[in-house]
Amino acid sequence: MNIFVQGIGVVTPLGPTRLETWAAIGRGERAPRKLFSNEIAGRKYFSCPVPGDFVSDAARQPRLRRSGTISLLGAAAGFDALVDAGLKPDSKSDNRIAVVFAICSGGIKYTRRFYHEIVAQGANSASPLLFPETVYNAPASHLAALLGIDGQSYTLVGDSSVSLSAIHFGVELLTMHHELDRCLVVGTEEADWLLADAFASWRMATNQNRFEVYGRASGTIFGEGAAAVLLGRTGTLAVSYSSPGLPFWSFRKCAIAARELVGRSNSERAPDLIVGSANSTFVDEVECTVFSDAYPTVPVYAPKPAIGEALGASGLLQVAFAGLALRYQELPGTLDAGAKLSSINRQTRSFKGSEALVTCVGFNHQVNALKLRAL
Known part of the structure; x- marks a missing residue:
């Protein structure tokens, strides 16, 4: 059975929908950086936050008025995907649409913020608004409630590759459950100082305001945002290959796992x-090796220097950009591209093509890949 991407939704620091974001990326814009710090630790990092007015429409929904940013981002991206598919987001879905969310560290952040308020201000001062968001399934629950879904709603937790696993899960749902018409797959992430500080201790986050990819690895900048794809059984953009992912047990074996996964996705x-996942960490070296060996002349686009590393949302953002590139026959230029990968695309240009490969190398020892084909 063929499964298709019927709609694409995006919310990033560069735009509130797929249209504004894609236009900004095509112009070579870089998401504004914001410096955030911890008063006790004294360490500072940059992030790429989404402006509050980008999710203002979602925040006006009665069911989301007390929701955190991570849920608002997911709802906004989900609505954008439904609109892109020509559907009206409402609460009359008749339970024929499933919701699958991909997330990385959302619940941990809200748990940290909740207990920080208890320690800093006392138990009576801790905001009850933070508590519901400590549950990983909160964003999926909010969106399912808005769409009137009380059946098929799932949340997958993982690293930056979890979004591709969520798409594979959505494909399986539609394949096995014929009572479902569609599946809305959403990835969402909110930036937090603790996340950057933890990764900096592993030399995987930088305190500079930009980073190079496929060049000198300096550590990444964390961003936030959300992306969504609406899957169905008809359409013009097919998911020609998907995978639950493949684990690796050491950095040395990461390239072996990635090469095996890309080999599985090979077509004629x-x-x-x-669309690669380079973020100025060990990921870049792995993708350089695999791309140079398997596809030395295929142009590569890496979006993270423009919008930051959005973890749970990043894989779906890559899929969204791959789908938009095939739709508009335009390939964006990679910002801050290094010299180690000769096939990196450096300037926005038009191109002719019908198939895109998306790869993700996750921090938590998981790699994944997905292919889209325009019919």
């Missing part, structure tokens, strides 16, 4: 473009 010909 090479893809016309690759």
Whole structure:
């Protein structure tokens, strides 16, 4: 059975929908950086936050008025995907649509903030608004409630590759459950100082306001945002390959796992473009090795220097950009591209192609890949 992407939704620091974000990326814009710090630790890092007015429409929904940013981002991206598919977001879905969320560290952040208020201000001062968001399934629950879904709603927790696993899970749901018409897959992430500080202790986050990819690895900048794809059984953009992911047990074996996964996705010909997950960490070296060996002439686009590392949302953002590139036949230029990968695309340009490969190398020892084909 063929499964198709019927709609694409995006919320990033560059725009509140797929249209504004894609236009900004095509112009070579970089998401504004914001410095955030911890008064006790004294360490500072940059992040790429989403402006509050980008989720203002979602915040006006009665069911979301007390929701955190991470849930608002997910709802906004989900609504954008439904609109892109020509559907009206409402509470009359008749339970024929499933919701699958991909998330990385959302619940942990709200738990940290909740207990920080208890320690800093006393138990009576801790905001009850934070407590519901400490549950990983909160964003999925909010969106399911808005759409009137009380059946098929799931949340997958993982690293930056979890979004691709969520799409694979959505494909399986539609394949096995014929009572479902569609599946809305959403990835969402909210930036937090604790996250950056933890990754900095592993030399995977930088305190500079930009980072190079496929060059000198300096550590990444964390961003926030959300992306969504609406899957169905008809359409013009097919999911030609998906995978639950493949684990690796050491950095040394990461390239082996990535090469095996890309090999599994091989079709009769090479893809016309690759959207990679380079973020100025060990990920870049792995993708350099695999791309140079398997597809030395295929152009590669890496979006993270423009919008930051959005973890739970990043894989779906890559899929969204791959789908938009095939739709508009335009390939964005990679900002701050290093010299180690000769096939990196450095300037926005038009191209002709029908197949895109998306790869994700996660921090938590998981790699994944997905292919889209425009019919």
